[in-house]
Amino acid sequence: MSRKEIYAWSSLVLTLAILGYYLISVFGLPAEVENYSEQITALIWKVIGIAFLVQLVLDLLDSTKIGGVAKDERDKLIESKAFRNAYYFLMVAVITLIVNVLITDAVSQASGEKLFLALPFMMFHILVFVLFTAILIKSGTQIFYYQRGI
């Protein structure tokens, strides 16, 4: 496994852990696992810590040039495809959100009621979720091409 592939895996795990922590903080845990909230939070922090350390070590190795070439043409090609997919998703999501804002605003004005999705805090959560998903798509695409070949 190349350094960039390990980096993609750790980035995926780190993003999932942070997203998990964010979702738990915002929406809380389901009633069935509420009693284990401390253990779950501790586990998420451990995962975040380990993934962060892995990325730090890889960054240090890259900066010191230990262990040969850190990134070559194949890594760059895979990274560009990953960025492309994440960008496509981000654009579609942002445009959908803008259209949604316009429609819900028009509906709200016509009916005189504030719709749930038009609430600013809800839009903020959706935007954060979209950004995390874009990062997940980037890491996922990288892992896919490293495993399948390009």
Add this chain to the structure above:
Amino acid sequence: MGEFQIENNIRVLRFQNGEMTQDELAQKAGVTRQTINAIEAAKYSPSLELAFKIAKVFDEPFENVFQYTKE
């Protein structure tokens, strides 16, 4: 018309050149070992520059290292 694909003799050439490891070839060509592995397994088609670099490492004409053949 059938599909064309890039084939290579890197594995054979490595063994003919003192059983050169993938890592050694990668260092000489300036890429990672995983990229050499992917090229050997035909999972990645290298750029023209990298293909020439690999041929130069073996001191072989380009066509002895890479072939563009019908499947």
